[in-house]
Amino acid sequence: MDLIRLKSLKTDMEKCFRCSLCKMIPLPVVRHPEFTDACPASRLFHFHGYSGSGKQIMALSLLDGRIEPDEALARAVFTCTACGYCDVACKFIMDAERHRVNMVLREHLVDRGLSPPAHKKVRENLRTYGNPKGRPERTAGAWAEGLGLKVLPERKAEVLLFAGCVPSNDPQSAEVVRKLARLLLHAGVDLGILGDAEPGCGLPAYWMGDRDLFTKMASDAVSIFSKTNVRTIVAASGSCLGAFRSKYPEYARAPDVEVLHATEFLLRLISEGRLSLPRPVRARVTYQDPCYLGRQSEPYAKWEGVERTALGVMTYTDPPKPVSRGVKGVYEPPRQILRAIPGIEFNEMYRIREYSFCCGAGGGVPAAYPELARSAAQHRLTEARAVGGELLVTACAYCEAHFRRVQEDGGSQKQPEKMKVVDIIELVYEAAGLDG
Amino acid sequence: MLSSEEIRVLGDTVGPEWVCTDPCMMDTYSYYMNPEIVNQEGSLWLTRPEAVVMPANTREVSEVVRLCNRLNLMVKPISTGWSATAAASRDRVIVLDLKRMDRIIEIDVKNQIAVVEPYVKAIILQTILWKEGLNLHVVSCGGNHSPLASTTSAWGTGLDGPSMSYSGRNLLGVEWVLPTGDVLILGSAGEGAGWFTADGPGPSLRGIVRGYQGAFGSLGVFTKAALKLYQWDGPPEIEVGGCSPHYIIKDLPSNIGLFMLSFPDAKAMVEAGYRMGEAGINYADFRLPAFMCAIGSTDDNLDLKRIWETGLFQKIANYIMITAVIGYSPREFEWKMKAFRQILSEVGGVNLPINLPDNTRVPERLLKRIRRIVEFIDDPLKLLRKLPFLQDLISRLPINKRQRQKNLSELFWVMLRHANNTQGNFRPSQAMLTTMGTFDTWDLGIRQSDWIAQKKQExxxxxxxLDDGGDLGCGGTFEQGHMGYLEGITLYSSKDPRSVEAAGKVVEEAVQACIDEAFGIPIAGFGQEMNAKLGPHCGDYHKWMKRIKEALDPNLAVDPFFYVDPGKKTDEDDSQGG
Amino acid sequence: MGAKEINDRLRAVLSEDGLSTDPDILTLYRVANPIVRDRVGPSRVARPRDVTELQNLVRLANEQGLHLVPVSSQGPHGKGGTACAEEHIALDLSSWKKILRTDRRNRVCMIEPGVTYGELLDALEPLGMTVPMPLAPRSGKSVAAAVMDREPSTWPNRQWDISDPVGSTEFIFGTGDIFRTGAAGGPGSLEKQRVAGGAQKSPMGPSQTDFQRVVQGSQGSLGIVTWLTVRTELRPSVEGPCLIGSDELEKLIPFIYGVQRPWLGEHSFILDRNAATLLMTHNAPDSFEAVTASLPAFICLQNIAGFERLPRERVAYQLKDIEEIAARNGLALSSSLGSVLAPELLKAATRPCGPRDFRHALRGHCLSIFFLSTLDQSPRFLGAIGEVAGRHQIERNRIGIYLQPVVQNHACHIEFMVPFDPENRGEVELMRRFEADAVHELFDEGAFFSRPYGAAGKLAFVRNQLNNAVLKKIKDIFDPNRVLNPGKFGL
Known part of the structure; x- marks a missing residue:
């Protein structure tokens, strides 16, 4: 069955003509010679197979019966942070699905039992505990202790705050969600949570090519959301938003309520005058666009049509297939918030928005290929320093925790001075004057 | 298959992690653009290399080449690796992927010289150079190509040819790992005098390194190249807004003019090229065929189909030259623009108002209307041709300013930043080939373009x-109109073996036409098979090449396929000279 | 085979009067440079009438082990390119004087090797064209000889590549094989190529070869040019040459960089007062002292020109732009300096100077040491030459200096001129010692003797042995029997 899915993408694979544009940011936006690579894996491992193009070619080779699925192929395929940049790069010039081929290739390998050993464990954890780390150190709702939040669906609220799985094992991340809750309460939002019943969003299953598991987790989550009768779900982490907005509709079904990321919702509160940010935050900041808040949160648009031929051999889709270039991700709200905070000096990095460089936390890479995950983060931190940033702001629990851990672990290489990494919610919290 | 001992010694040289033999990875080095130049039967897959090795420096390259001499292996060096010329041609070939060699060794701002390694990409070098008021020639495959490769080893025609010449002519120095593994530095750098010339002392071995085409890695590995740089009077950096696929430049400096010129016929277009070149006006130019204009004006193929079927582009864009004019000073810009307008008026060229409708989907009703109107008007630009002041007037109208900025940006990306070049042509049918493309005069270029346009119709x-009207003649002038070049693009389907086969056939036919019509050596006129075909009509150059290959590569340690294979007999093999 | 038999065989392949053994005539082919040692004169002079004869001659030379030294310029031959240590036949092509084609549209001409600059300029002028040329070449100087030797021209921003202005060529290798390069390389006849719209202008090819570059600079040791195309330029219709003087070279250098980089102006070079005076007074050497005394230490000539389109406006804007660059460097443009007028210097520099090298007029001969570097390095070489001159008790102010930016100022031809009396044996010996010493010193300072003559001939091939080894392989291919100028560069 998985081969059928791969076959259905063969025309996309064949659209690769090996120009290697998938390895670097779109040429018009190249600004700094050190920061032009866009694919963390290609940057570190160099062999062409690690690039987006390489994976298309390998998938094609597999379909053509030239290669067998094996561990070498699995390594090439899973040493990818699933950031989706190659997809954006290719669609700058071509209407071909790259990310989808990468993910379906993963799924094929998982079906063939070629998942990296570390992923097997993570998937088992997800299956058993709904959490990639296994039995969480604290329950899913523990972060909310003492806040007096309504727990849904037993109680009713207009807005559901979805905390995500990271806070269960990461006190700092838990603190971020607490601050978000306080901000929302402060703004008078009728807020509820799912408490210990909050399901995992399942994104790690998607990353690790476990199609069935992800589909199940997505379906379960959507069912739970339906029972809450909220008007809006607010995702604290960018990763969850990407899953809800882009991957759920593709693999299961979209939540039937409005789904927003915290930054989108906070910006709404600010513009409605329900939240003000009077207190200056003196800092030179730069911002990391999380992949699943940015390009990978572009709403999924289902297409049912056929590929036709005109003018002899020109192919076109009828009806026109929407081309998802990753530009409809959540890019402006975090920036508008940063600009709204007095005292902040905000400098953009060289790779931003749809062509942002992945921090290395995605794709199940930290578990299976930590050197790649570390290399990506360190490279991104170098870029953050290069634009004069003293504070790296992000909007995804995965990114924030990963940057932090990489700097704590250090790895074998000599490390420059640590850079403080914060979730944007912390800055909003401070600027709102809620930290006393 | 390499033995484990061979893999081990290679690993000892470059580090085991930089030697790969996995079949899946090897297949990513046997799939390139234009496989039909090798596989005439239409297969997309080329020879799978035995291994891919990634050296980090010249010493490692040299050692690997020496090993190949010892182990009866061959190397095939590649840098960015796009076309099928990067592929191995036979068993026992290991690909040297030079991606790790990406250092800019030196930029001599004063003397306008950059010394680079193989994987320095043009856009990166250009980004640095612009800040120094310098620029480099970038070939039409775009800013992600390796200038070292185009300068030492491949071809290299680009849109900035009027002001920055041809890649092969911009080579000021080269470090060359010979097929024996010895490292030769040509010219002044070889004597430690600096990288300012690759010729001499006495006879120039630069004439062995390459000709119109390079040796495509068949004569060894070029590990450093000194590139001739040029003045850049544009901005040191550019502020960009917008998003994919339309990145927009916020401000275009007042000393840069970007134009889309439409001419009534080929003769007028050619004449304009000659006159502008002679006056030294054009910084960059490019004959943009009508179908390519249509591609550039649309974001998807359905739109392309609809717009093309109106016939509008066929009427207004058959003879388009996009042109960039840049002035060193406001005075120079003013003079150039005056001369530019004078020439346009002499030859009947129209500076197309580029605030054309936005390429959001045009309603079917409007398209029908356009189609009906276009049917009855031979030259929709007649009025603008007769009254040139109208062109300026329309360009200045404040309507649709955003769209104008978008179109200006596209011209900037294509002509000056090389950020959206050949790759865009792959969208309609996912495969593109090119033929003709001999290098001499602009007149000759147009003749070739006509020939291939006719041939394609069959x-x-x-x-x-793809039914693009036939004429996809692309090219421009070089060195202030001293030379000219046009190649004929064909869009075909890589998914249809019959189409791939036809692509191979048309390349053959174009080469034959170059022989029959005395057009010159075409862009595809290199490599064992083409040289064997063309050589007898061109002073038997292939036989000299064979002797050179034998002399420089006695153990055949470098894949000869895209040069001349000394193992292959030619008819008069031993009849001449040495 | 005896001399008579050889002569008979030579006469058999050459037309009547095609072979000369007259000692008086042979003398004309000796290198007229007293500094050059081992000046073995030719034993014969061969003058083939056409390509067939030439090809037969080369084949005969291969069969009989004869040596041929091609000569295209009329004498006197002063630099030593035709010097050959072995017995040889001077292969004189100086009477091949056809200008085979001029093409205004494509700005190119096709000439035989004996065509001189004066002859070519005369042919191009009515068409509104001209050709970049070396500084005031002697009237017998063959265009082919100059451009195939990569001699610098005074028009740097029209030289894109060091091989310019050579376009396509036809030559005969040492094997006797005829070969065409560049666009002329084929396919098809030259006529058919032209019918197709070609003009044999491109120097590249055929295909993956650029053998023209290999033959270029070989001083006749790899191939004999039978014709070549030369890139021409539009002839200026309006000119406004300027002089910029300074007693400090370091002040002029940034000005040159400033003007050359955006390709402002046309002809451009720097002469020191001695070299300038040598050029300006070669017809009246007695005025040397007076003229030289009137000049600043260094003079830059910067021509500004208009061509066919808006010529006056062009001169006007360029003049203003160049004035600004001069002012930024604390310099000013003048129409004259001392007794030298800018138009006269331009005229002297861009026309043939007469039968004798202008450098020789003052003392009867002149030692020229020239090499390539970059303009910014030139003060270092001036220092070095001054030091060597001091060691040899040669007054610094006897040395003329010529700095010629080449290849759009990516490199610079640096030339030192020391006029001397060729009849004075002591002075000749001094020059010989000085040259040997100076060349070593300059070489150590980073001078690149890309066109090695005299003492540089051997030295230039010492450091890069691998280059020599490869050159030898190439010589083995193109001239395996060492027929052409044997021993040149040790090949």
């Missing part, structure tokens, strides 16, 4: 090539 009628 295949278009059979449905094997």
């Amino acid at each position: 295949y278009i009628k059979k449905g094997l090539f």
Whole structure:
């Protein structure tokens, strides 16, 4: 069955003509010679197979019966942070699905039992505990202790705050969600949570090519959301938003309520005058666009049509297939918030928005290929320093925790001075004057 | 298959992690653009290399080449690796992927010289150079190509040819790992005098390194190249807004003019090229065929189909030259623009108002209306041709300013930043080939373009090539009009073996036409098979090449396929000279 | 085979009067440079009438082990390119004087090797064209000889590549094989190529070869040019040459960089007062002292020109732009300096100077040491030459200096001129010692003797042995029997 899915993408694979544009940011936006690579894996491992193009070619080779699925192929395929940049790069010039081929290739390998050993464990954890780390150190709702939040669906609220799985094992991340809750309460939002019943969003299953598991987790989550009768779900982490907005509709079904990321919702509160940010935050900041808040949160648009031929051999889709270039991700709200905070000096990095460089936390890479995950983060931190940033702001629990851990672990290489990494919610919290 | 001992010694040289033999990875080095130049039967897959090795420096390259001499292996060096010329041609070939060699060794701002390694990409070098008021020639495959490769080893025609010449002519120095593994530095750098010339002392071995085409890695590995740089009077950096696929430049400096010029016929277009070149006006130019204009004006193929079927582009864009004019000073810009307008008026060229409708989907009703109107008007630009002041007037109208900025940006990306070049042509049918493309005069270029346009019709009628009207002649002038170049693009389908086969056939036919019509050596005129075909009509150059290959590569340690294979006999093999 | 038999065989392949053994005539082919040692004169002079004869001659030379030294310029031959240590036949092509084609549209001409600059300029002028040329070449100087030797021209921003202005060529290798390069390389006849719209202008090819570059600079040791195309330029219709003087070279250098980089102006070079005076007074050497005394230490000539389109406006804007660059460097443009007028210097520099090298007029001969570097390095070489001159008790102010930016100022031809009396044996010996010493010193300072003559001939091939080894392989291919100028560069 998985081969059928791969076959259905063969025309996309064949659209690769090996120009290697998938390895670097779109040429018009190249600004700094050190920061032009866009694919963390290609940057570190160099062999062409690690690039987006390489994976298309390998998938094609597999379909053509030239290669067998094996561990070498699995390594090439899973040493990818699933950031989706190659997809954006290719669609700058071509209407071909790259990310989808990468993910379906993963799924094929998982079906063939070629998942990296570390992923097997993570998937088992997800299956058993709904959490990639296994039995969480604290329950899913523990972060909310003492806040007096309504727990849904037993109680009713207009807005559901979805905390995500990271806070269960990461006190700092838990603190971020607490601050978000306080901000929302402060703004008078009728807020509820799912408490210990909050399901995992399942994104790690998607990353690790476990199609069935992800589909199940997505379906379960959507069912739970339906029972809450909220008007809006607010995702604290960018990763969850990407899953809800882009991957759920593709693999299961979209939540039937409005789904927003915290930054989108906070910006709404600010513009409605329900939240003000009077207190200056003196800092030179730069911002990391999380992949699943940015390009990978572009709403999924289902297409049912056929590929036709005109003018002899020109192919076109009828009806026109929407081309998802990753530009409809959540890019402006975090920036508008940063600009709204007095005292902040905000400098953009060289790779931003749809062509942002992945921090290395995605794709199940930290578990299976930590050197790649570390290399990506360190490279991104170098870029953050290069634009004069003293504070790296992000909007995804995965990114924030990963940057932090990489700097704590250090790895074998000599490390420059640590850079403080914060979730944007912390800055909003401070600027709102809620930290006393 | 390499033995484990061979893999081990290679690993000892470059580090085991930089030697790969996995079949899946090897297949990513046997799939390139234009496989039909090798596989005439239409397969997309080329020879799978035995291994891919990634050296980090010249010493490692040299050692690997020496090993190949010892182990009866061959190397095939590649840098960015796009076309099928990067592929191995036979068993026992290991690909040297030079991606790790990406250092800019030196930029001599004063003397306008950059010394680079193989994987320095043009856009990166250009980004640095612009800040120094310098620029480099970038070939039309775009800013992600390796200038070292185009300068030492491949071809290299680009849109900035009027002001920055041809890649092969911009080579000021080269470090060359010979097929024996010895490292030769040509010219002044070889004597430690600096990288300012690759010729001499006495006879120039630069004439062995390459000709119109390079040796495509068949004569060894070039590990450093000194590139001739040029003045850049544009901005040191550019502020960009917008998003994919339309990045927009916020401000275009007042000393840069970007134009889309439409001419009534080929003669007028050619004349304009000669006159502008002679006056030294054009910084960059490019004959943009009508179908390519249509591609650039649309974001998807359905739109392309609809717009093309109106016939509008065929009427207004058959003879388009996009042109960039840049002035060193406001005075120079003013003079150039005055001369530019004078020439346009002499030859009947129209500076197309580029605030054309936005390429959001045009309603079917409007398209029908356009189609009906276009049917009855031969030259929709007649009025603008007769009254040139109208062109300026329309360009200045404040309507649709955003759209104008978008179109200006596209011209900037294509002509000056090389950020959206050949790759865009792959969208309609996912495969593109090029033929003709000999290098001499602009007149000759147009003749070739006409020939291939006619020839393509046979295949278009059979449905094997995209029906682009036939004429996809692309090229421009070089060195202030001193030389000219046009190649004929064909869009075909890589998914249809019959189309791929036809692509290979048309390349053959174009080469034959170059022989029959005395057009010159075409862009595809290199490599064992083409040289064997063309050589007898061109002073038997292939036989001299064979002797050179034998002399420089006695153990055949470098893949000869895209040069001349000394193992292959030619008819008069031993009849001449040495 | 005896001399008579050889002569008979030579006469058999050459037309009547095609072979000369007259000692008086042979003398004309000796290198007229007293500094050059081992000046073995030719034993014969061969003058083939056409390509067939030439090809037969080369084949005969291969069969009989004869040596041929091609000569295209009329004498006197002063630099030593035709010097050959072995017995040889001077292969004189100086009477091949056809200008085979001029093409205004494509700005190119096709000439035989004996065509001189004066002859070519005369042919191009009515068409509104001209050709970049070396500084005031002697009237017998063959265009082919100059451009195939990569001699610098005074028009740097029209030289894109060091091989310019050579376009396509036809030559005969040492094997006797005829070969065409560049666009002329084929396919098809030259006529058919032209019918197709070609003009044999491109120097590249055929295909993956650029053998023209290999033959270029070989001083006749790899191939004999039978014709070549030369890139021409539009002839200026309006000119406004300027002089910029300074007693400090370091002040002029940034000005040159400033003007050359955006390709402002046309002809451009720097002469020191001695070299300038040598050029300006070669017809009246007695005025040397007076003229030289009137000049600043260094003079830059910067021509500004208009061509066919808006010529006056062009001169006007360029003049203003160049004035600004001069002012930024604390310099000013003048129409004259001392007794030298800018138009006269331009005229002297861009026309043939007469039968004798202008450098020789003052003392009867002149030692020229020249090499390539970059303009910014030139003060270092001036220092070095001054030091060597001091060691040899040669007054610094006897040395003329010529700095010629080449290849759009990516490199610079640096030339030192020391006029001397060729009849004075002591002075000749001094020059010989000085040259040997100076060349070593300059070489150590980073001078690149890309066109090695005299003492540089051997030295230039010492450091890069691998280059020599490869050159030898190439010589083995193109001239395996060492027929052409044997021993040149040790090949």
